Amino acid sequence: MLEPAAGIRRLPRAGLAWRSVAAVAFLGLLVLGTVQGNDDRWPFAPMSQYAFAVHLDGEVRSTRIEAVTTGGVRTVVPLTPGGVGLRRAEVEGQLQRFVDDPALLEAVAAAYAQRHPGRARYAHLEVHQDVTRLVGGELTGAPRDVELAAWDVADPRHPLGCCR
């Protein structure tokens, strides 16, 4: 039944068997991940990018971190790999942690100081969201600024004791 045909390299039964098990198991875990898993189980996580519903009369929230430097200048913290090593979505992914424990913002100050040793350090940090209302699916009015967390860095020159 499985003689090698001309120009075709067949898989032995055992080779097909382990491949079948591996493929079906991986596929099963992928499906399970989307049906009842969570992001923690990646690669078997729900394919949930942009999967949540936004109510037509809901709101759009956009997160940023603002900082006041040791020189007294207010600035928007660059939430990029080259800025502080964290992206905006990563800050949003652990937004609740920043709200529950604003001291975590000092880690952002430390990451910035580590990356940009020559620039003014962050003395005070705030997590903000711009909230824009949707009416009938359309953005309505100017965004409302909401402050969610704030933190004063005790020793701004050495956040988390870094960069000595």
Added chain:
Amino acid sequence: MLPVSSTTRRPALGGTTAGGTTAGGTTAGGTTAGGTGRAGAWRSWWAPPVALGRVAVLRFVLYAFVVLDALHITTWPLGHGDVPAVLYRPILLRRLLDLPAPTETSVRVVLVVLVLSAVVAALGRLPRAAGWVCAAAYLEWISNGFSYSKIDHDHVALLVALLVLPTVGAARDPFLRSEAAGWAVRCVQVAAVCTYFLAALAKMRFGGWDWANGAIFTWAFSRRGSTLTDALLAVPHLVVVMQWGVLVAEFLSPLMLWLRGRALAAAVGFWLVFHLGTYLTIGIHFLPTVVCLLAFAPLERLPQAWRARTLPRSARRDRAAARG
């Protein structure tokens, strides 16, 4: 456009499969290349003979893409090296493997290993050893990227490709058809389709039908907007039509596993346009999935045409005689 053709010369994935099509790959079809009945149908669906030339081209493109990905696209794992560990939220996989929080040194070592192994594998050298090292390094790199509370869903098909390509071994003769190659190609195709189909299931799980009738595109456009998105938002009801279009296409994506010829080319073309659209509007390109769509194309024709041109005439005659 991808070189997908409607010819039925070779029974290969993306061309035609032997034994006709079977729904879900589980019902017994007629006589198939691998045998008869259910076992044969299973074999011919999951491991159809595919020319090794397709694996050779797929390897070159995908491993070259890994280099591009690590150096230019998914670059943020490098930046995680000096983010304080208090912000590190390791995913289950990293906790199970007991992988430590990334450090300045570790991210650089992983990057060098990843790039070197991908270059070796792209050149077709040490396909198993370099392939496994590359798969492991990529898993480390990407899981680092996802361990700071943001998971993306565009890497699964490429990860599957890196896990299955080493199992094929050497792919020197582009004409030789191999079931091991067919299994690897099929796995990449299934993983790419899963990325779409499961995205539709996730939308039902988290958003329900409200997802398509809601304001998700408005939300995305307003967060990452441009003049193009402003123009789209200005057309009444357009975003809802687009949302329904995406949802229906994602639900129908498994059909790609049975389509052939021009219909398959059209389906692949649709997704390319879709990804170009999301890139132009919200800057999300899904390239790691896009490159895996190549598994649907009869890539083997490239090295075959090259080999046919470079082989001396006598060797071509011998080959023709051997094939009868």
